[in-house]
Amino acid sequence: MLVSWNWLNEYVRLTMHHDELVDRLTMSGLNHESTTAVGGDRCLDVEVTSNRPDCLGHLGVAREIAALFRVPVTIPVPHLVESSSAVHDVLRVAVEAPDLCPRYTARVLRGVRIGPSPAWLRDRLATIGVASVNNVVDATNYVMFECGQPLHAFDLHHLRGGAITVRRPRNQETIEAIDHRTYHLFGDDCVIADGERAVAIGGVMGGAESEIHPQTRDIVIESAVFAPLAIRNTARRLNLHSPSSFRFERRVDWEQAEWASRRCCQLIVELAGGELLRGVIDVGQPPPPRAAITLRKSQITRVLGIEVPDAFTRDVLPRLGVSIDQETVDAWRATPPSWRADLEREVDLVEEIGRTYGYHQIPDNVAVPLATSGLTTRQRVVERVRRAVAAGGFDEAMTASMVPESWSRVFSPWTDHPPLTSNQPMLGVLEKASQNVGAVQFLRRSLIPSLLEARRINEYRFNEEIELFETAHIYLPQPVGLPREILALGLVSERDFFVVKGVLEAVARELTPHVQLRFVRFEAAELLDDGQAARIEAEDETIGFIGTLHAAGCKGFGLRRGATVAELNLNWFEPRAVLVPKFQSLSEYPAVTRDFNFIVGEPVMWADLESQVIGAAGPELESVRYRETFRDPQRDGPGRKRLLLTVQWRSHRGTLTGEQVDAAAKRIVQSCGEHLNAQLVG
């Protein structure tokens, strides 16, 4: 809201220094942004919050200043000289949509002479950046910026049938507005119509035909109250934002509408002459009377944390327009003014007292009681994961939660349900090179595509060793209710499958060393190489995926180098994480190891062999270590491979003897032979 210093001075004597004034305004709710010199005047830019439409006029700001500085405020009283002809004889008004327009007032002036405004009026408007049009239009603007009530002037002779109807649009109705563009009207747009067609978009913009022309002689002054929501929707849809719609959207003062009409008509007569017809057309039901509010004195301290003297409250409330109807030992009964619809409850009055008494009086060193707090399990789990993955050489990335359709489709291992789709896209989140991939409006079901895009950006910037991870939500739609949100860990690496697998295993060891992860072959044909992809299972649940991109997958994301990707469900780990491990006693006896070299058929997997070894090695088994896989079709025949491993035993009771270990080794060979047809070499 732009405010003229000289204009304010008409309602309240500004004897204080400028800096003191703007500081008080800032600290009591009208945040001062800047002041600029305009001609012999100063223009103050103050921020008005949406609950204070009363301050969208100079009078409202003057009332604030008067209350803050405890000085009187002068509200102009319009004096009207009316002619003997009655307004009702030349104009009829019907409001068919009272929900869109709760009050409509109209006055008529005849024989006005349209011309330039006097210097004082042009200066006032120039200070706040409003161009002067003519004396009548300037008068309506002047009153709007004076009190916050928008007004509109029609040329009476362009209102066919001498009638105004306030209604919803008819089918296919259009209007040419004063900007000479044609607008289609429908729904809850509020139409101001004459006997035949729309002449204005109520509260938003006037029509071209009925606007004030240099030849206009007879005019109708509209001062109405329009429903905030309808005005907002119309202004937004038509992209017609005006000082008028801005004020109606924030709700104008029902009672003040008629005062504004009189004030405007008085000004027009002064500026443009003419006669004001007798009476006013005033259609609408007044709102329910404002209810008195009980303000308990104890509540002021309870909310603000300080004692405010009763005398201050007694003084300031009336200055703010709040009448004190009654005072008892511990409470007041008070009624707010018509222009303060935001004051409805006790706590609203407490805020008024607090902000005028001064928030600087509230201490910032009170004794807040101590309370304990600690990291939640989730925080501890995520922190461990991040540290383990960073130690594995990955940098943490952050990518947008929505992706284009093609990325959403290419990899969705967790669900087949289509993604949640937003009503509008995220704009400006893609690099130029990616802006042809489509609108970013699909809630992602995997972090991988976003990370592949981050990888591509890095490749194109000549970066080396691009290892990225992210921990963020993915969104899996459900048949009803909210989607299932999984906190996922996503990885994209330039290294191979088993390096990335090693990182995942390290993460799992950090959290759940007691749980065995299973890697099961898996297909995600659109992105991953068939022979290089696995689903990760634990306790019979799928908790992740890992795989290497095939050539087409790399190409689809514009990658020049190969990529291995993985995703883990961190929610699964949360309840299972061992954050406080229990001590396991250490054996003081030496360990004994044996190496094994088995020839097995290709379908036998390491995990098969490992589980046979674990099953057969006996209670003193300490570890089974994979060494390598070796293929020599000439010696071992086709479809065969060698798996080399080292087994280590250690007892808590004594040094293991050669015979004990030999017996265990024999059991291993036997079990692997029987169940996997594994032959020991050497």
Next chain:
Amino acid sequence: MSTTSALSLERFAQELEELSSAACAAFAQAPDANALEHARVEFLGAKSGRFKSFQKQLSHVPATDKPAAGQQFNSAKERIQLAFEQAQIRLASDRPAAADATAFDPTIPGQPKRVGRLHPITQTINELTDIMGRLGFTAAYGPEVEDEWHNFEALNIPAAHPARDPLDNFYLRVAGRQHAETLLLRSQTSTVQIRAMEQTPPPLRIISLGRVYRPDTADMTHFPMFHQMEGLYVDHHVTLADLKTVLRLFASNYLGSQVPVRIRPSFFPFTEPSVEADYFWNGRWVEFGGAGVVDPHVLRAVGIDPEQWSGFAFGLGVERLCMIRHGIVDIRDLFTNDIRFLRQF
């Protein structure tokens, strides 16, 4: 060397000393493993090594001196053995025998060990969480996709409120679901406060942290996704003075010195009174975030009696704090993930 005549202890000791000095020198000067092996065979060889031979001299020492001579012989042997082992270690360390001092270049880079970095937003959030943790606030989380109750209704934002405009929110469609409830990406983390108050009876001290979404076009200072930290404190006698105190402690701790804070009136649907908090930093007031006393409507919406309980809430934008802290000027850099950027923090 005489092998028949009697040998005095002095003579024995002298010869022993000569022999061991020669052995130590030979080991120390051996230029490679081969030479060392030759020296070992010469001096310590089990069959015809010089020590083995010299051992025979012991029998020529007078009987009374034999124990002393034996002792000297053993300690000399230990000394030689040690010299041999040291020579082995020296040669095992794999550097050129000659000019070893100059060939050592300590400026060659160490074995590369890549340790990744945490995102600056993560680091900022961890810092904020730490500070609030010391003030007794525990982290709480909630879903990012919300219903209208948690994102609006319970926060005193009724259906006609401008904050619910479709252009100001990411409302979501679910394919194949007719007449489904309205879902949207949360526009503030206050939703978590509602969920926390629904689940936990007061007193309550939480911070909610996470991603929030508003359809601003990305530019230097805006991104349609950003992070918020919101604090909520509900107890029997919570006032604006408690809010101001906590904010001052928070700002002072985050910025590392005594930082004045001020509050000035503002407007939010979920607090009454509502305030903007500023902190004084580098000679000017910097906007901190919105705050206020929890609106009685909000407490009632979650079944808390506003006559018994009161609370304050505040919300901060994490990106802005992070950018101020690290001198980052374009918010989009935070989400481009150029590793040259990520590795700076």
